[in-house]
Amino acid sequence: MNLTLKVWRQSGPQDKGKIVDYAVKDINSHMSFLEMLDVLNEELIAKGEEPIAFDHDCREGICGSCSMMIDGIPHGPDRGTTACQLHMRRFKDGDVVYVEPWQAKAFPVIKDLVVDRSAFDRIIQSGGFVSINTGNAQDANALPVNKDSAEAAFDAAACIGCGACVAACPNASAMLFVAAKVSHLGKLPQGQPERAKRVQSMVSTMDTEGFGSCTNTFECEAACPKEISVTNIAQMNRDYMQSSLGD
Amino acid sequence: MSWVRKTVASTIGAKFIVALTGIVLVGFVIGHMLGNLQIFLGQDALNNYAQMLHNTPALLWSARLVLILSFFAHIGFTIKLTRQNRLARPQTYAYQQSIQAPTSSRTMIFSGLLVLSFVIYHLLHFTLGVTHPEHKSLVDSMGRPDVYSMVVLGFQNIWVSLSYIVAIILLGLHLSHGVSSLWQTLGLNHVKYNTFIKASGPVLALTLVAGNLSMPVAVLLGFLSLPLGVV
Numbered sequence: 366m367n368l369t370l371k372v373w374r375q376s377g378p379q380d381k382g383k384i385v386d387y388a389v390k391d392i393n394s395h396m397s398f399l400e401m402l403d404v405l406n407e408e409l410i411a412k413g414e415e416p417i418a419f420d421h422d423c424r425e426g427i428c429g430s431c432s433m434m435i436d437g438i439p440h441g442p443d444r445g446t447t448a449c450q451l452h453m454r455r456f457k458d459g460d461v462v463y464v465e466p467w468q469a470k471a472f473p474v475i476k477d478l479v480v481d482r483s484a485f486d487r488i489i490q491s492g493g494f495v496s497i498n499t500g501n502a503q504d505a506n507a508l509p510v511n512k513d514s515a516e517a518a519f520d521a522a523a524c525i526g527c528g529a530c531v532a533a534c535p536n537a538s539a540m541l542f543v544a545a546k547v548s549h550l551g552k553l554p555q556g557q558p559e560r561a562k563r564v565q566s567m568v569s570t571m572d573t574e575g576f577g578s579c580t581n582t583f584e585c586e587a588a589c590p591k592e593i594s595v596t597n598i599a600q601m602n603r604d605y606m607q608s609s610l611g612d
Numbered sequence: 613m614s615w616v617r618k619t620v621a622s623t624i625g626a627k628f629i630v631a632l633t634g635i636v637l638v639g640f641v642i643g644h645m646l647g648n649l650q651i652f653l654g655q656d657a658l659n660n661y662a663q664m665l666h667n668t669p670a671l672l673w674s675a676r677l678v679l680i681l682s683f684f685a686h687i688g689f690t691i692k693l694t695r696q697n698r699l700a701r702p703q704t705y706a707y708q709q710s711i712q713a714p715t716s717s718r719t720m721i722f723s724g725l726l727v728l729s730f731v732i733y734h735l736l737h738f739t740l741g742v743t744h745p746e747h748k749s750l751v752d753s754m755g756r757p758d759v760y761s762m763v764v765l766g767f768q769n770i771w772v773s774l775s776y777i778v779a780i781i782l783l784g785l786h787l788s789h790g791v792s793s794l795w796q797t798l799g800l801n802h803v804k805y806n807t808f809i810k811a812s813g814p815v816l817a818l819t820l821v822a823g824n825l826s827m828p829v830a831v832l833l834g835f836l837s838l839p840l841g842v843v
């Protein structure tokens with residue numbers, strides 16, 4: 366299969382960046398999207414051109430590195446799938462495919478498709494943890510957690526921090542990411558002592574990092590490769606207002 | 613008091629105020645429509661209702677105060693949030709695509725601002741009587757301000773009616789997303805209720821559009837006409 370790729374090329378943070386066309390030939394439909402980019406990059410290197418920079422690590426959908434917009438959708442057209450798990454059989458011969466980096470003020474482009482997502486790290490550093498000294502690991506069943514809370518906490522904890530929610534949101538809002546982190550600790554007994562403080566400082570860091578706010582379009586949930594639910598955002602709105610209005 | 617400043621300055625706190633003031637405005641829009649639908653009961657019923665509202669100035673003005681404050685807060689906070697949201701994505705995508713968000717949810721600031729410009733016109737027309745002073749001064753046989761004839765005369769003008777029709781549809785667009793959305797903002801989202809929450813916006817918007825459109829349409833089609841003696 367042959368494709369035309371329209372790829373965002375940006376040589377560095379200061380460069381303005383632009384879309385550049387590439388014809389990619391004889392693509393095997395069993396390749397992943399990233400493997401297709403690898404093939405293109407080898408050709409570019411052979412021609413003495415600069416390869417397309419993109420983030421990747423595990424290539425099995427668990428690390429959240431492979432951030433890219435494919436035809437305007439984070440990680441491409443398949444629901445609940447990261448770009449590294451997207452396969453070329455999803456495309457047709459002759460397709461024109463746009464490949465762009467996440468665009469958000471809080472995620473500045475480093476090069477081509479690679480963005481700096483350390484704003485997420487700073488949000489986690491501001492409260493996405495449990496700081497109680499627990500001593501040795503205790504018996505697994507000593508702290509009772511009801512089944513529903515455990516499931517909900519697990520679902521929220523499935524977030525891989527890829528940033529697709531920010532990329533998909535018309536406002537570049539990080540609400541789904543922050544809400545997933547707030548929920549996964551807030552649903553468990555270990556997370557209770559710092560629950561109010563956590564949501565306050567994580568939301569405050571989220572705001573100062575320059576992410577937008579939520580307009581409930583729910584594009585984040587639709588784009589999330591881990592299908593994190595916007596129910597977590599409602600929970601965070603509730604926790605935030607409760608901790609603001611309460612004592 | 614610093615917690616107030618901090619909460620209001622946060623995106624979640626600001627959006628919370630948008631939702632609360634949105635509820636006040638929605639409540640008003642529903643009451644406003646129900647009151648006006650009395651036009652179908654005839655001149656006497658509508659004029660009587662208008663007279664009743666004006667006979668309790670304390671109630672009228674406290675309601676107006678709450679409304680005005682809510683309106684300004686709603687507009688102020690939505691403009692502030694929208695500006696922040698635009699700044700949050702300085703470089704837009706070359707390929708614009710949304711997965712499932714309806715257009716109404718992506719155009720709230722436009723539907724809102726157009727409704728605002730209509731509200732100004734509407735106040736100039738019926739409340740302050742600036743655009744048609746000759747309609748505003750009409751009095752019925754019992755000496756009451758003749759609201760019924762004022763409305764019928766206004767809507768007999770096709771351009772006036774059209775502007776109302778367009779504005780009401782825009783408000784419908786605003787509320788079909790806005791009302792479903794405000795539950796989430798207030799923290800209410802549960803699988804048990806989400807079918808109702810999702811439907812609440814479109815259902816309320818359709819009801820408001822149908823109810824409000826019925827009045828100019830009834831005048832234009834001649835179902836509602838001027839009482840004898842009014843020219």
Ligand code: HEM
Pocket residue numbers: 579580581627630631634635637638641686687690691694717720721723724725727728786787789790791793794795797798
């Ligand atoms: C009769 C007048 C109006 C009513 C009944 C109304 C109602 C609402 C409601 C219920 C919401 C949802 C709040 C939420 O999602 O939590 C909302 C949101 C909003 N309104 Fe209004 N509104 C009115 C006028 C306006 C005006 C004049 C503007 C212009 C600035 C405006 C701009 C917005 C914006 C930008 C949002 C946020 C949209 C979003 O989060 O997606 N509204 N409105």
Ligand code: FES
Pocket residue numbers: 420421422423424425426427428429430431447448449450
């Ligand atoms: S490379 Fe790890 S999730 Fe795609």
